[in-house]
Amino acid sequence: MNTVARLSLIILFAVLPWLATAQSSDPNRPPSAQHPTRNGSSPAAHSGQQANLQPAGAEKELFEHVNESRVLAGLSALHWDANLAAAARKHCALLVQHDGLSHQFPGEPDLKQRLNDAGAEFSVAAENVAVAQTSDEIHYEWMHSPPHRANILDPELTSIGIAAMPGNKGLFAVQDFSHAVEQLSLAEQEEKVRALIAANGVHTADNPEHTNWSDARRTCNMGDGYAGKPSSVTHFETWDLSQLPAKLQAALGSGKYRSAAVGACAPKNHGGGFTAYRLVVLLY
Numbered sequence: 001m002n003t004v005a006r007l008s009l010i011i012l013f014a015v016l017p018w019l020a021t022a023q024s025s026d027p028n029r030p031p032s033a034q035h036p037t038r039n040g041s042s043p044a045a046h047s048g049q050q051a052n053l054q055p056a057g058a059e060k061e062l063f064e065h066v067n068e069s070r071v072l073a074g075l076s077a078l079h080w081d082a083n084l085a086a087a088a089r090k091h092c093a094l095l096v097q098h099d100g101l102s103h104q105f106p107g108e109p110d111l112k113q114r115l116n117d118a119g120a121e122f123s124v125a126a127e128n129v130a131v132a133q134t135s136d137e138i139h140y141e142w143m144h145s146p147p148h149r150a151n152i153l154d155p156e157l158t159s160i161g162i163a164a165m166p167g168n169k170g171l172f173a174v175q176d177f178s179h180a181v182e183q184l185s186l187a188e189q190e191e192k193v194r195a196l197i198a199a200n201g202v203h204t205a206d207n208p209e210h211t212n213w214s215d216a217r218r219t220c221n222m223g224d225g226y227a228g229k230p231s232s233v234t235h236f237e238t239w240d241l242s243q244l245p246a247k248l249q250a251a252l253g254s255g256k257y258r259s260a261a262v263g264a265c266a267p268k269n270h271g272g273g274f275t276a277y278r279l280v281v282l283l284y
Helices: 046-052 057-072 082-098 111-117 135-143 146-152 186-199 208-213 215-221 246-253
Strands: 002-006 010-015 122-132 159-167 170-180 232-238 259-265 277-283
Touching (some): 057 146, 057 159, 082 111, 082 122, 082 170, 111 170, 122 135, 122 146, 146 170
Antiparallel strands (some): 159 170
């Protein structure tokens, strides 16, 4: 099963049926996974591992395989995230208990809620699950399944947590991915947007030392309307502060406006762990 839901935020799911034995010498596999053996990968030592949530054993092998595959594809490596790992291990324990694969068992929260409960904050989330005899075989099959491969090689994803536990059918594994959202103060968010506006040739008129009382900050917190006398008001929510919305860029490039003011405020509650920045730009 591969389900993709795209609204203002994104969830990607991929589930893999029973896995076959991996074949060697395949260009889609990282060098360390070229020659899997059925008994060559030992499950992680979960008793001591739960305390620090660091990868070891099969979890570490899967983590290394993922990053080798990403680097070979010209992508940046994923960061290990202890919160994602905690969520993955909790779900993996249910895979072992039910002796089967699913992204959500009866009575279990869905992926985004599980990640939120574990303390993860994200704008994009994804999950792969599998069972096979070794970590090498699991990675091989994930890389040969289009939806799983798409998750592993998704350039938007930045973090990962992995669980691997032995069960009756072999080694059960869960990969939870996310695009982690940087935690920035309102002032830091506003400064990033000011820099982008300046790069578009428009002067920012607001004084950072008085932003808490600015018309832009007040407008951001208002449900309707705006404060002051701006010529244009742009509200937006985003998890990526490296670029401005296309509509705002067009307005800045129109030559109609001489200055801008930026205000940030707490985002609306999307629920389930989704995190975004909420800002307003007033043009004069």
